[in-house]
Amino acid sequence: MKLIDILKGVNCEIKGDPNIDISGVCYDSRKSKNKYLFIAIKGFKTDGIFYVEEAIKNGAVAVVTDREIKEYPGITTVLVEDARAAMAKIASNFYNNPTSKLTLIGVTGTNGKTSVTYMLKAILERQNNKVGLVGTIQNMIGDEVIPSVHTTPESLDLQELFSIMVNKGVKYVVMEVSSHSLALNRVDECEFDIAVFTNLSQDHLDFHQNMEEYAKTKSKLFKMAKSASVINIDDKYSSMMIESSKAKVLTYGIKDFAYVMAKDIRNSLDGVKFKVQIEDKKEEISLKIPGIFSVYNALAAITVADFLGISLRSVREALSQVTVKGRFELVETGKDFYVIIDYAHTPDGIQNIMEALKEYKTGRKILLFGAGGDRDKTKRPLMGEVAGKYADFCILTSDNPRSEDPREIISQIEEGIKKTNCPYVVIENRKEAISYALTNAQKDDVIILAGKGHETYQIIGDKVIHFDEREIVKEILSEGGNR
Numbered sequence: 001m002k003l004i005d006i007l008k009g010v011n012c013e014i015k016g017d018p019n020i021d022i023s024g025v026c027y028d029s030r031k032s033k034n035k036y037l038f039i040a041i042k043g044f045k046t047d048g049i050f051y052v053e054e055a056i057k058n059g060a061v062a063v064v065t066d067r068e069i070k071e072y073p074g075i076t077t078v079l080v081e082d083a084r085a086a087m088a089k090i091a092s093n094f095y096n097n098p099t100s101k102l103t104l105i106g107v108t109g110t111n112g113k114t115s116v117t118y119m120l121k122a123i124l125e126r127q128n129n130k131v132g133l134v135g136t137i138q139n140m141i142g143d144e145v146i147p148s149v150h151t152t153p154e155s156l157d158l159q160e161l162f163s164i165m166v167n168k169g170v171k172y173v174v175m176e177v178s179s180h181s182l183a184l185n186r187v188d189e190c191e192f193d194i195a196v197f198t199n200l201s202q203d204h205l206d207f208h209q210n211m212e213e214y215a216k217t218k219s220k221l222f223k224m225a226k227s228a229s230v231i232n233i234d235d236k237y238s239s240m241m242i243e244s245s246k247a248k249v250l251t252y253g254i255k256d257f258a259y260v261m262a263k264d265i266r267n268s269l270d271g272v273k274f275k276v277q278i279e280d281k282k283e284e285i286s287l288k289i290p291g292i293f294s295v296y297n298a299l300a301a302i303t304v305a306d307f308l309g310i311s312l313r314s315v316r317e318a319l320s321q322v323t324v325k326g327r328f329e330l331v332e333t334g335k336d337f338y339v340i341i342d343y344a345h346t347p348d349g350i351q352n353i354m355e356a357l358k359e360y361k362t363g364r365k366i367l368l369f370g371a372g373g374d375r376d377k378t379k380r381p382l383m384g385e386v387a388g389k390y391a392d393f394c395i396l397t398s399d400n401p402r403s404e405d406p407r408e409i410i411s412q413i414e415e416g417i418k419k420t421n422c423p424y425v426v427i428e429n430r431k432e433a434i435s436y437a438l439t440n441a442q443k444d445d446v447i448i449l450a451g452k453g454h455e456t457y458q459i460i461g462d463k464v465i466h467f468d469e470r471e472i473v474k475e476i477l478s479e480g481g482n483r
């Protein structure tokens with residue numbers, strides 16, 4: 001493609017030949033190849049501008065920057081206002097604006113995004129559609145799995161993925177839209193048909209200045225959606241999302257009156273059942289993932305399905321089969337106690353998982369968790385406090401410490417748990433902590449391993465080690481870790 005065509009709609013100043021042929025685009029100098037366009041992005045750790053020469057050495061013939069750089073012989077330089085915003089437009093041009101050929105459903109909110117996208121995929125596939133999925137656990141094209149690095153990829157990677165989806169006959173795409181992606185222009189140029197809001201509670205305050213700013217970032221998605229905004233009316237930030245909506249607003253909820261409502265909720269350790277009501281239509285819904293939070297996630301998916309004209313009967317059948325790896329995942333142990341792996345990694349997530357277990361009265365609820373390093377520090381004491389309020393016993397351990405000292409992270413969680421009367425132990429090594437939990441488990445206890453969900457790794461410093469809690473539980477139990 002000619003550079004000038006790739007730059008269509010990008011406000012820029014071009015020095016050098018605008019008609020050169022470009023064979024590929026990259027934002028990482030290490031990925032630059034012959035006839036590439038390199039986009040230099042100012043990052044949080046380093047700056048792409050330092051790597052312009054390396055990109056050229058690797059074959060780049062054109063460079064996009066948002067600050068003046070020196071001229072290189074034979075290289076076309078393109079000066080733009082904002083390199084991330086320009087990258088989104090360039091990506092959409094280079095891949096022929098793939099979202100204009102797709103029905104794109106974006107799901108945002110602090111918790112529930114992955115769960116809602118999985119539910120939607122199941123519902124749409126039941127209608128014989130080829131569905132694309134973009135999210136935290138993995139990206140998918142039908143049954144084909146494409147590993148994911150981010151919840152929402154960089155614009156260039158995202159548009160490429162969409163174009164592959166178009167080529168493979170995908171009609172619907174369900175995707176998680178993280179607040180980082182909205183703030184960092186990753187989803188600019190995406191033509192969203194439907195936007196979904198799950199909820200908003202504290203997370204990522206290392207990145208966003210405060211909750212208002214976090215909410216405002218999320219609300220951008222509702223300005224973008226063309227056909228419908230699907231909103232959880234029971235969440236206190238719903239009005240902000242509704243105000244931002246340009247399209248038709250459809251609400252769902254349990255407490256306040258909503259277009260789609262759940263009634264007669266029956267929760268158990270095996271799942272949750274409820275009646276959904278949409279005007280004069282009613283249907284009994286049964287979910288394999290327990291908890292009121294699951295009902296909310298299902299309502300979000302049901303509202304989208306209703307907007308797309310899918311019958312409640314078909315939705316019911318699809319939802320009855322949905323499970324998501326690491327979301328309230330019951331591990332088969334063959335013992336007389338239960339082990340659940342869950343991805344709760346925020347105060348609200350912990351509260352919800354513990355609320356979901358409230359009906360279960362026979363054994364103790366033992367909660368094992370930590371908090372991710374290089375992430376929101378202020379959520380840590382809040383996680384400790386809410387854990388202490390609900391659990392009978394807590395085991396504080398490491399999550400992904402990343403570059404932080406794990407003991408320091410744990411001591412921040414302790415500040416919160418100390419406000420409660422909950423007994424707890426600190427075992428920094430997560431595997432040893434799991435072993436402690438299993439070894440001391442009694443009949444009917446429920447052990448919740450929270451925070452890592454589907455992850456099969458642990459990030460300690462800059463090392464990524466294999467760490468799969470399903471395997472670890474089996475290994476400890478087979479070594480006689482419990483009676």
Ligand SMILES: CC(=O)N[C@H]1[C@@H](OP(=O)(O)OP(=O)(O)OC[C@H]2O[C@@H](n3ccc(=O)[nH]c3=O)[C@H](O)[C@@H]2O)O[C@H](CO)[C@@H](O)[C@@H]1O[C@H](C)C(=O)N[C@@H](C)C(=O)N[C@H](CCC(=O)O)C(=O)O
Nearest residue numbers: 027028029041043044045046047048051150151152178180
């Ligand atoms: C805060 C954040 O999102 N940072 C992302 C950002 O990094 P950055 O801007 O700091 O990049 P940098 O390392 O400073 O490098 C600047 C530029 O120089 C380039 N470079 C660098 C080195 C080199 O040799 N050559 C070169 O060209 C880099 O490719 C980059 O373009 O751009 C990088 C390249 O795409 C991302 O990998 C990186 O994600 C980091 C690792 C990250 O942890 N992001 C998380 C917080 C995130 O995005 N999370 C959300 C939400 C999660 C959820 O709640 O579900 C997500 O959507 O995943």
Ligand SMILES: Nc1ncnc2c1ncn2[C@@H]1O[C@H](COP(=O)(O)OP(=O)(O)OP(=O)(O)O)[C@@H](O)[C@H]1O
Nearest residue numbers: 110111112113114115136293327342343344349352
């Ligand atoms: N609607 C909800 N409200 C509150 N908590 C929820 C909800 N849905 C799920 N959770 C909790 O949050 C955890 C993560 O759920 P899920 O992966 O669906 O969220 P997510 O928004 O995709 O998270 P991430 O931001 O990490 O991608 C679950 O394991 C569960 O503990």
Ligand SMILES: N[C@H](CCC[C@H](N)C(=O)O)C(=O)O
Nearest residue numbers: 345371372375399400451452
């Ligand atoms: N995707 C989210 C959740 C991470 C969960 C937890 N395991 C952690 O590493 O903090 C994040 O990057 O903040």
Ligand SMILES: [Mg+2]
Nearest residue numbers: 113114136176
């Ligand atoms: Mg997710």
